[in-house]
Every structure is written in structure tokens, then in C-alpha cells.
Amino acid sequence: MIKVENLVKKYAGVNAVKGISFDVDKGEIVGFLGPNGAGKSTTMRVLSCYLPPTSGQISVAGFDVVSESLKVRQKIGYLPESVPLYTDMRVNEYLRYRAALKGVPSRKIRGAVEEAMKLTDISDVQKRIVGQLSKGFRQRVGLADAILHEPELLILDEPTIGLDPNQIRHVRSLIANLSKKHTILLSTHILSEVEMLCTRVIILNKGKIEASDTPANLQKNLLGGSLINIILKGPVDEIKKTLISLENVREVEVKINNELVEVSLWTGKNVDIREKIFDMVVEKKWKLLELNMPKRSLEEVFVQVTHHEE
Amino acid sequence: MRIFLTLLLREIYSYLLSPIAYVLGCLFLFVMGLLFSYMVNAIASQPQTDSVTYFFFSTFWIPGLIIPSIITMRLFSEEKKSGTVEMLMTAPVTEWQVTMAKFLGALCIYSTMWIVTILYVIILRYNVTNPEVLEVRTFFTAYLFILLNSALLIAAGTWASSLTRNQIIAAIISFVFSFVILLIPELLVGALKGNHFGEVIQSFSAFTHIGQFANGIIEVQPVVFYLTGTFFFLFGTVTILESRKWK
Numbered sequence: 001m002i003k004v005e006n007l008v009k010k011y012a013g014v015n016a017v018k019g020i021s022f023d024v025d026k027g028e029i030v031g032f033l034g035p036n037g038a039g040k041s042t043t044m045r046v047l048s049c050y051l052p053p054t055s056g057q058i059s060v061a062g063f064d065v066v067s068e069s070l071k072v073r074q075k076i077g078y079l080p081e082s083v084p085l086y087t088d089m090r091v092n093e094y095l096r097y098r099a100a101l102k103g104v105p106s107r108k109i110r111g112a113v114e115e116a117m118k119l120t121d122i123s124d125v126q127k128r129i130v131g132q133l134s135k136g137f138r139q140r141v142g143l144a145d146a147i148l149h150e151p152e153l154l155i156l157d158e159p160t161i162g163l164d165p166n167q168i169r170h171v172r173s174l175i176a177n178l179s180k181k182h183t184i185l186l187s188t189h190i191l192s193e194v195e196m197l198c199t200r201v202i203i204l205n206k207g208k209i210e211a212s213d214t215p216a217n218l219q220k221n222l223l224g225g226s227l228i229n230i231i232l233k234g235p236v237d238e239i240k241k242t243l244i245s246l247e248n249v250r251e252v253e254v255k256i257n258n259e260l261v262e263v264s265l266w267t268g269k270n271v272d273i274r275e276k277i278f279d280m281v282v283e284k285k286w287k288l289l290e291l292n293m294p295k296r297s298l299e300e301v302f303v304q305v306t307h308h309e310e
Numbered sequence: 311m312r313i314f315l316t317l318l319l320r321e322i323y324s325y326l327l328s329p330i331a332y333v334l335g336c337l338f339l340f341v342m343g344l345l346f347s348y349m350v351n352a353i354a355s356q357p358q359t360d361s362v363t364y365f366f367f368s369t370f371w372i373p374g375l376i377i378p379s380i381i382t383m384r385l386f387s388e389e390k391k392s393g394t395v396e397m398l399m400t401a402p403v404t405e406w407q408v409t410m411a412k413f414l415g416a417l418c419i420y421s422t423m424w425i426v427t428i429l430y431v432i433i434l435r436y437n438v439t440n441p442e443v444l445e446v447r448t449f450f451t452a453y454l455f456i457l458l459n460s461a462l463l464i465a466a467g468t469w470a471s472s473l474t475r476n477q478i479i480a481a482i483i484s485f486v487f488s489f490v491i492l493l494i495p496e497l498l499v500g501a502l503k504g505n506h507f508g509e510v511i512q513s514f515s516a517f518t519h520i521g522q523f524a525n526g527i528i529e530v531q532p533v534v535f536y537l538t539g540t541f542f543f544l545f546g547t548v549t550i551l552e553s554r555k556w557k
Contacts, residue, residue: 100313
């Protein structure tokens with residue numbers, strides 16, 4: 001669906017995107033993740049044909065974004081970050097206008113508009129003026145606009161920014177619904193959103209791709225092993241010595257809190273040594289109070305990947 | 311074509327939704343009404359050397375100086391400021407479609423104001439004792455001049471609006487161009503009387519043109535001048551819109 005090869009985008013003096021390459025296949029939901037200024041919006045603007053790339057080969061649905069931009073624009077639904085709408089029109093007027101603009105045949109416009117309003121749950125406000133709607137409704141009008149012509153690809157730039165928690169949940173379930181019919185590329189800096197929605201994550205930082213994988217694989221591979229927290233009673237020095245001698249253990253940190261010994265233990269990738277620790281504690285006749293392996297969130301992956309230079 | 315019509319209707323619709331068009335329309339008709347009554351008094355009180363048509367249209371530059379600038383100032387500036395230009399240009403539309411729709415939308419609004427002044431002609435026609443004083447044909451050619459001249463003014467305003475996101479700056483640029491188009495040649499002619507250069511400039515003066523059109527003469531030179539000027543500014547607008555794609 002999307003093929004990006006070596007995309008470079010320079011603004012006056014600023015190198016916003018520094019040669020990234022990635023593919024998105026039909027039916028995928030890909031999340032762009034990255035701190036502010038990472039180049040997410042710029043990449044999306046290039047894909048939606050608003051800005052041309054400085055260099056690189058970019059095609060969407062088989063068409064080049066520079067030489068065949070009209071065809072590309074017919075295939076995509078784009079929701080810019082700030083959701084700019086004509087504030088002087090009524091919701092249904094605006095959507096009818098956009099549908100005609102996107103080449104929906106006249107006799108299908110009515111149906112397309114109603115379908116889009118139903119999906120985004122804005123039928124109740126269709127007679128209201130866009131400028132008087134709350135941010136959440138405007139966001140949904142923008143989304144309705146993006147899906148009007150049933151595009152093959154949806155490009156959503158921060159679709160949940162500025163919404164209240166209920167609205168965020170609503171928009172998320174809407175996106176999850178849309179993913180049955182459309183390929184979706186969305187950007188966000190809310191990590192749980194990516195974990196919930198996306199089949200694949202592309203982490204961008206300073207105009208470069210730092211990582212690209214499924215959310216689960218990112219957690220597994222990028223963190224370089226797992227953390228195990230142990231709380232037990234027993235001789236501190238011996239505990240430390242025995243634990244570090246275990247197989248696959250990379251680092252052990254010990255803290256003493258009253259009589260309790262609190263241990264943080266890092267292991268290698270893809271191993272679980274909790275059973276071994278338990279057996280050892282029993283063998284040594286120490287008292288085990290707690291043993292857990294916290295699930296590490298994508299947030300940690302994000303922080304690790306985007307801050308490793310500092 | 312359908313997309314172009316959609317864009318054009320949206321432009322006209324947005325004028326009808328904003329108070330600007332109504333306020334300007336009222337102002338225009340008030341000023342033109344004053345000028346008309348002044349003209350009727352002048353004609354009635356003493357014999358005139360100029361034709362009635364010329365007399366009727368000789369004040370065309372007064373609204374021409376102000377109203378096109380105000381009508382066109384929001385065309386692109388507003389879309390740039392509110393960011394809707396991003397929505398517009400990521401829809402499957404070309405720069406020419408957008409530019410032509412905005413230009414023609416503004417021209418329609420301005421022309422509509424002028425069309426109302428046909429009422430004055432009708433009032434005149436049914437109240438003069440000697441109908442031969444009025445040559446109806448010359449009114450048609452004079453209105454043609456107004457259309458050509460307005461097209462150039464509106465095109466200049468459209469271009470000015472594409473330059474900036476600030477509507478006031480767009481209006482000022484557009485006003486300067488209107489001033490240059492409408493008055494500067496005539497002022498230079500006055501200063502360069504008898505000079506060859508003055509004669510060349512005189513052929514570009516809007517007052518020379520209205521003199522010809524109001525007497526029923528359609529010269530090729532002014533028609534070509536206004537049409538190429540209009541195209542020049544529209545082409546400039548499309549170039550500005552495309553400039554975001556440079557580099």
C-alpha cells in the first residue's frame with residue numbers, strides 16, 4: 001500500500017526527515033511513534049501529497065506521490081493534526097461538499113455522508129455549524145471527512161490529541177472498526193494507544209527510524225532482557241553471590257530495608273528464571289516474600305529507544 | 311468540471327454566509343446611488359459634451375479602488391491562516407481548479423453588485439423625455455468594460471491573497487495594485503502631456519478605455535490588455551500555490 005524508499009525532507013535549513021524507508025501492506029494498522037519534532041507529521045504530509053519529498057521514492061497504492069499526486073489523493077483519506085474545517089458551514093453541508101470534492105458520484109453522496117456520520121456518531125449534530133462544535137466533535141467530523149470516499153488508506157495525524165478520556169476511547173474503537181476495511185497509518189505519542197490498536201509500530205526519532213516491529217516484539221527485543229523483583233529474608237552477601245552465579249543473570253542490585261532484602265535482577269533476552277530462583281531459595285532455606293517479573297510497557301521501549309544518545 | 315463547480319459553489323456560498331458581501335453591497339449601492347443622482351442633476355441642469363453612458367460610467371474607479379480588494383482579501387489568506395488549505399490541497403483537486411473557482415466566485419459577487427445598477431439605466435430610460443439621448447448599445451459595451459476591468463482587479467486581489475496569511479496585508483497589496491491599474495496611467499498622462507511616452511501610457515489608461523467602450527467602440531488593444539493581465543495574475547497565483555512543492 002505504501003512504499004517509502006529513502007525519504008528525505010528538508011525545510012529551510014532544517015533536516016526534518018533524514019532518509020527513512022518503510023513499507024506498509026494492505027490491511028495493516030501501522031503506528032508512527034516518536035517525540036515531538038521526530039518527523040511524523042512531515043512524513044504524513046509527504047504521503048498525503050501536501051508537501052513534496054526533497055528526495056526519495058514514495059508510492060501510495062502503486063502511484064508516485066509527486067508525478068501521480070491526483071491519483072494518490074483519490075486513494076487516501078487524510079486527517080491533519082489540527083483538524084482544519086470550514087467553520088462557517090453546517091456539518092452535513094460540509095461533508096456533502098467534501099464528498100463532491102473527492103469525486104463521490106452525485107447520487108451516492110447522500111448515502112456516503114450518512115454512512116460516515118453514523119460511523120463517527122455525529123448524526124445528532126449534523127445540523128450544527130462546525131465552528132460551534134467542541135473539539136471532540138470536530139475531530140469526528142474530520143474523521144468522517146477522511147472516510148467519506150471509502151479510501152484504501154487512512155492517514156491520521158494524532159487522531160486522539162486534545163480529546164477527553166471518553167472521546168479517546170470512542171475514537172479508538174472507531175479506528176479499530178475502520179481497520180476492517182481500510183489500511184491505516186496513524187501517528188501518536190500516546191503509547192498505550194499504539195499497543196491497543198496497531199499491528200506494527202515504527203518508532204521515529206530525529207528524522208530517523210529507530211525501530212519497526214510489532215508492539216510485542218519491540219518489548220521483547222529492544223529492552224534486552226527482563227527484570228525480576230525479589231523480596232526475601234536471609235544473609236545479604238550470600239544472596240547476592242548466589243544469585244549472580246545463576247545462569248543468564250546479567251546484573252543484580254541489592255537493597256536492605258529493615259530485615260528484608262530487596263533484589264532487582266536483570267536476565268538475558270527471552271529467558272524466565274523465576275523457577276530456578278524459587279528452587280534456590282528453598283534449597284538455601286531463605287524466606288521468600290515476593291517474586292515477580294513486571295510486564296514492561298512500550299513506554300520503556302520508547303524511552304530507551306529515543307533517549308539512548310543523551 | 312464537477313469538482314470545479316463544487317469549489318465555485320462553495321466560494322459563492324461562503325460569501326453569502328459572511329456579512330462582508332452584504333455590507334459591501336450596501337455601501338456600493340449607496341455610493342453609486344449618490345453618484346447617479348448627482349449625474350442626473352448635472353445632465354438636467356446644463357448641456358453636456360460627453361455621452362450619457364460615459365457620464366454614467368466615468369466614476370467606475372471609485373468602487374473599483376476599494377471593493378475588489380476587500381472581496382478578495384480572504385480568498386487564500388483565510389485558508390492559510392486556519393489551515394484549511396491543507397485539507398483543500400490534499401483533496402484530489404488541481405491548483406488551477408482552486409484558483410479559478412476562487413477568482414470566478416469573487417468576480418460573480420462583484421459583478422452582481424454592478425448588475426443591480428442596471429436598475430439606474432432602466433429608471434433613466436423611462437424618465438427621459440427624448441429616448442434618443444440614451445444609446446442602449448453603448449451601455450452593453452460599457453458593462454463589458456466593467457467586466458474586463460473587474461476581472462483584472464479581482465485577479466490581482468486573488469494573487470495578493472495567495473501571498474500572505476494576513477488578510478489586511480493582502481487587502482493593502484491588492485489596493486496598491488488596484489490604484490496602479492486604475493489611476494496611475496491617467497496621472498502619468500497628465501504629467502507627461504505631449505510626450506511620446508505619455509501617448510503610450512495613455513493607451514493603458516482605464517479612462518481611455520472607458521471612453522472608447524462607453525461610445526460603443528470595442529478596441530482589440532484594451533481587451534487583450536485586460537485578458538492577458540488577468541491571466542498573468544491567475545498564473546502567478548497558481549505558481550504561488552505550487553511553490554510549496556518546490557525544492
